[in-house]
Structure formats: structure tokens, C-alpha cells
Amino acid sequence: MRWIWIDKFIEFESGKRAVAIKNISLAEEHLHDHFPGFPVMPASLIIEAMAQTGGILVGEAKDYSEKVILAKITRATFHDLALPGDQLKLEASVENIADEAATIKGTVYCNDRVLGEIQMMFSHIDQNMGGLEFPEENFVFNEQFMSMLKIYRPDTSSNHT
Template sequence: MRWFWIDRFTEFVCGSHAVALKGVSLSEDHMHEHMVGYPIMPNSLVTEGMAQAGGLLVSEQYGFGELVVLGKLAKAKFHSCVRNGETLTYRVEIESVRESGAAVTATAHVGERLHAEALLFYARIGGDGNDPLNGAKLFHPRDLQHWLSLVGVFEVGVRADGTPMQESDYPLEESVPKS
């Protein structure tokens, strides 16, 4: 089972920034299990939502063909609680990209109210030619391609020059090992 903490992207600018939304609902189990009788979105899951948004933005820098993982949560600050019926708006911005990974700043807002801010570092696994997973994949590339479509990356995504991203520019199927 995979957990997705992004419902959809409203902006995705390659190499720059992205904005994503997450609607918070009482139908989500964690709303009842985190603080019984006081349903709020756990800050750890808000962090995961920011990390997923930033991770996809960083992964695009490597053509969505490299494994990018959250390596470090360097800073996180939370200012309020998120309750059912509210919508989180995640904004992530690439601060730097290197061969080994990237740094991203992230915020989460509820309306105009700042809820969280974080500094995230991502590691590019295997980008140096050393493959610690020995060719194993954490997920099938088709699953990633499907998720990118579901959350609207190719609907709203643009390159740095403003031209639209095209799903065909990221041939994830070609990275699937032949059996």
C-alpha cells in the first residue's frame, strides 16, 4: 500500500518550484487515531506531504529516472493545527541541485495562515554509478508515471522556459528492466 499526501498539483515549474494541495477529511484514519477526540492532521504527515511534493520536483531534475529519497529534514517548524475540512497548500522551492542530490525549502499553508515551514535535503541514489540497491526498484516506473498523471504534474507542469511538460519527454517505460 502506498500513502499519498498530495491530491493534486496546481503549479509545477521544472527546476524552480511547485504548489500542491491536500484536502483534509474526517474519512482519513489518522484523523481519529492521532489525538482521539480531537481530530487534527499529524505534523509528521504534513511533513511527508511537503517531502513528496519536493521529491517529485527534485526527481524531475533527473528525468524522473533516478531514485531520489528524502535524506534529511534539516529544519521544521509548525505554527498551528490542521483540522478536517481544511485544505493544505504545499509550496516547495529548489534551493540547490548537485550531482548527489538537492536542497528544497517548503511551506504548508491553510488559506493565508502559515502552518509549517521546512528545509529538506534529498539524496540521489545511484547517480554516481554506484547502485546500492543492485538494480532493485522501490516501485515500478509505470506506477510513478501513473501517479504523476493522477496528481496533475503533466496538466500544469511547465519547463523553465514556460513550455508545457509532456509525458512523452519522460520515457519511464524504457527504464523498466526486461524480464
């Protein structure tokens, strides 16, 4: 099972931008230790949510034929804390997409305010690693993950709202 850290997509423009939702619940165990008595979502996990949003955006742009791996967090700035009960809206826009890699610009909103800004870079590892070979199977967008993606599609998820 892949670790899925976003709840659904609410917007998706192929190759351009995607907006995903992450609901923060106090039931998530990491909040019990970070910090005891003062639960705050760690910035690294907000970055992970953006990486999943951006990674899927980048992967979809090439029909999931590439193995898309987070290669670099160019910049991450946070203006506020993300707390249990908050809903994060993660907007990722493609800045550049090439054969070997892609860059995205991400903005994290909470209650319509900008909570964080994140720039990151993804590598298409098969194109990029100086002859190093990876398994043929696409272990990033594997079958299980792709079936999870189906429920993210706005046209199907909107039926439940």
C-alpha cells in the first residue's frame, strides 16, 4: 500500500495545475507527539502533501509513463501553523516540464489564507541517472496507487458532495 497523504483533488488541469485537499485530524498519530499537548502538523508533512499533489500532476502530464520522484525542495516558507481540524488546500502549478525533470510552484491555503509556499523539483528517474537502471515496473504509479487515483477524479468525487 502506498502512503496516501492527500484526501482528494478538487481541481485538475492536465499538465498545468492541480488543487488537492488534506484534512488534518487529531486521530493522526504524528500529532500526538508533535508536540505533546500542542498538536501541530510538521512542515515536512505539509511538504509531503504538496509533493503528492505535484507529483501526480507531473505524472499525469506524461500519462504516468515516467517514474516521478521528488528530487529537490527548492524553497519552503510557512506563514502559519496547520492545526487539527484545519483543511489544507494545496495548489500546485507546473513551472517547467521536460524529459528529465519537472518543477512546480505550490501554494498551501488554510481558511483562504496563504499558509505556505513551496517550490519543488521532480526527477523522471529513468531519464536522468547516468545509466543506472531501475525496475521496469513503475513502482511510483503502481496499480494500487492508480486505483486510488480514480476516486480522486473530480467528476466522480463530486457526486458525493
